[in-house]
Amino acid sequence: MNAGELAIETRGLTKVFGRQRAVDSIDLTVPRGSVFGFLGPNGSGKTTTIRVLLGLASATSGEVRLLDGEMPHDARAVLPRVGALVEGPAIYPFLSGRANLQRFDAADRRTDPATRSRRVDEALERVGLSHAAKKRAHAYSLGMKQRLGIANALLAPRDLLILDEPTNGLDPQGTREVRSLIRSLSDDGTTVFVSSHLLAEVEQMCTRIAVMSAGRLVAQGTLDELRSGGTARVRVTTPDAAEARRVLTGLGLTPELHGHDDVVTAELSVAGLQPETVNAALVRAEVRVRGFEVRGASLEDRFVALTGEGFDVAG
Numbered sequence: 001m002n003a004g005e006l007a008i009e010t011r012g013l014t015k016v017f018g019r020q021r022a023v024d025s026i027d028l029t030v031p032r033g034s035v036f037g038f039l040g041p042n043g044s045g046k047t048t049t050i051r052v053l054l055g056l057a058s059a060t061s062g063e064v065r066l067l068d069g070e071m072p073h074d075a076r077a078v079l080p081r082v083g084a085l086v087e088g089p090a091i092y093p094f095l096s097g098r099a100n101l102q103r104f105d106a107a108d109r110r111t112d113p114a115t116r117s118r119r120v121d122e123a124l125e126r127v128g129l130s131h132a133a134k135k136r137a138h139a140y141s142l143g144m145k146q147r148l149g150i151a152n153a154l155l156a157p158r159d160l161l162i163l164d165e166p167t168n169g170l171d172p173q174g175t176r177e178v179r180s181l182i183r184s185l186s187d188d189g190t191t192v193f194v195s196s197h198l199l200a201e202v203e204q205m206c207t208r209i210a211v212m213s214a215g216r217l218v219a220q221g222t223l224d225e226l227r228s229g230g231t232a233r234v235r236v237t238t239p240d241a242a243e244a245r246r247v248l249t250g251l252g253l254t255p256e257l258h259g260h261d262d263v264v265t266a267e268l269s270v271a272g273l274q275p276e277t278v279n280a281a282l283v284r285a286e287v288r289v290r291g292f293e294v295r296g297a298s299l300e301d302r303f304v305a306l307t308g309e310g311f312d313v314a315g
């Protein structure tokens with residue numbers, strides 16, 4: 001991919017706190033136009049990476065390209081085209097949603113006061129808060145507050161949005177609101193880089209993902225590419241489970257018994273071993289097969305394997 005096709009690119013990006021490598025030599029490649037999920041358990045280095053991308057913290061070493069510029073060198077040219085929501089929006093609770101945005105807009109000295117109202121109303125419209133524009137922000141639900149934070153990031157036209165765990169702490173309804181907002185932003189051509197510790201969420205929202213674990217980038221690519229990195233499993237339902245297990249072991253697999261001892265599963269861990277070969281071996285051994293199922297590796301299996309942690313998939 002050419003540099004011009006990327007919204008974010010890092011090379012060997014590293015951030016050290018004391019003795020800890022919070023971000024350890026990561027090479028991120030975020031294509032323009034993607035909804036890119038930055039996935040990893042708590043403490044894996046997502047927020048630190050995002051702070052460095054935005055120039056809020058300096059890198060210990062490595063390079064960052066954001067849109068067409070090098071960070072932090074070209075920050076003044078690049079950052080106006082980047083909207084960000086990091087660690088929750090700073091909202092004035094006793095001001096209305098609209099008044100909050102007017103303040104944020106006024107705080108940016110590059111903006112023209114004459115067109116402020118229009119910018120603010122458009123941003124409210126974009127995140128679906130027009131109806132609540134006059135309501136004080138303390139009466140907003142968490143989902144509405146988060147959308148107000150995103151509206152703030154949208155006061156100027158943006159080529160790239162960087163959102164750090166935008167659904168954190170939201171109820172299912174708020175989560176849905178933010179998720180569908182992110183999709184609609186992407187439909188308008190904005191690149192969205194969104195971090196999350198929830199696999200299910202990233203799977204629903206994103207076209208590409210990168211997976212962080214303990215400061216390292218352990219996988220990166222499209223959802224399909226990541227799925228295909230795992231191994232498939234076979235699941236055999238049979239009254240002859242003990243015999244089935246023996247046959248699978250004979251093929252070099254490591255079968256497990258489930259259910260009331262009538263289900264045997266095994267990961268197809270032997271290189272080149274096809275499901276049909278397994279089935280034929282069972283038939284040859286006269287194992288009575290009631291059910292034979294092949295399942296691709298789930299993303300969840302894949303992530304547990306990559307990060308050594310269970311992901312909260314309840315989403």
Ligand SMILES: Nc1ncnc2c1ncn2[C@@H]1O[C@H](COP(=O)(O)OP(=O)(O)O)[C@@H](O)[C@H]1O
Nearest residue numbers: 017020022040041042043044045046047048049
């Ligand atoms: N300012 C800081 N000083 C020292 N350690 C930090 C600081 N910020 C983050 N860390 C550490 O860096 C690691 C990564 O944190 P963070 O980037 O917040 O992870 P995530 O956003 O994935 O939960 C954690 O171990 C955290 O304690």
Ligand SMILES: [Mg+2]
Nearest residue numbers: 046047048165
């Ligand atoms: Mg974080």
